[in-house]
Amino acid sequence: xxxxxxxxxxGIVVALALYAxxxxxxxxxxxxxxxxxxxxxxxxxxxxxxLIPNLVETVKGYAAHERSTLEDVVKARNAAIxxxxxxxxxxxENALTASLGRLIALGExxxxxxxxxxxxxxxxxxxxxxxxxxxxxxxxxxxxxxxNTGIQQMPAALFAAPLGFTHKDYFDLGETRTQVxxxxxxxx
Numbered sequence: 001x002x003x004x005x006x007x008x009x010x011g012i013v014v015a016l017a018l019y020a021x022x023x024x025x026x027x028x029x030x031x032x033x034x035x036x037x038x039x040x041x042x043x044x045x046x047x048x049x050x051l052i053p054n055l056v057e058t059v060k061g062y063a064a065h066e067r068s069t070l071e072d073v074v075k076a077r078n079a080a081i082x083x084x085x086x087x088x089x090x091x092x093e094n095a096l097t098a099s100l101g102r103l104i105a106l107g108e109x110x111x112x113x114x115x116x117x118x119x120x121x122x123x124x125x126x127x128x129x130x131x132x133x134x135x136x137x138x139x140x141x142x143x144x145x146x147x148n149t150g151i152q153q154m155p156a157a158l159f160a161a162p163l164g165f166t167h168k169d170y171f172d173l174g175e176t177r178t179q180v181x182x183x184x185x186x187x188x
Contacts (some may be wrong), residue, residue: 023156027165030147037140039087041171044133045093051129052077052096054183055103055122062113063106072099086140086169093133100126137171144168151164 056070063069076096083092104123107114114120147168151160 019155020159024159024163027147027150027160027163029157030143030150031165033143034140034147037143038171041089041133041136041140044129045089048096048126048129048133049077049081051122051125052100052159055100055126057121058116058119059103059106059113062110062116062119066106069099069102069106070073073103076100086171090171097130136185141170144170 044144052073056073059066059072073096076099078093080089080092080096083089104126106122107119151165151167156165
């Protein structure tokens with residue numbers, strides 16, 4: 001091998017090493033973005049979980065005989081708090097959303113509860129948190145999509161799995177997706 005060929009070979013090896021390093025750093029950045037986005041969801045969900053006991057206590061004062069609805073909300077909240085990973089958390093949060101919907105619906109059945117300032121405030125806070133959770137989910141799912149695409153594209157796909165870059169799950173709304181995507185009907 002001549003000196004010129006050796007320099008070309010060495011240049012190719014250095015270029016490939018630099019490309020691998022840049023690709024690895026890009027995948028690390030994408031993985032960190034997914035982790036940060038998941039942490040944002042986690043913060044919003046914790047705020048939601050912290051709000052629920054106050055909401056349950058407020059409703060209990062007006063609709064104590066709706067015990068099964070109140071117990072369902074508490075059980076769903078506890079399941080959501082103990083859920084691990086995006087898939088389990090999404091399923092638990094979907095169940096919690098459904099039980100909270102039934103709890104909020106009690107406001108329609110009990111006019112005194114609906115008129116209660118504390119209930120109105122808690123309902124407003126819950127609505128605000130739900131909007132923040134939806135935005136955080138969109139950000140997380142976008143980060144997951146970019147990350148999953150990054151580890152599947154060539155040539156990164158050749159070394160992504162051996163270096164610990166594995167597929168991430170979306171924070172899927174599942175069955176409640178159609179409920180979330182529907183435009184709410186306003187009745188006067």
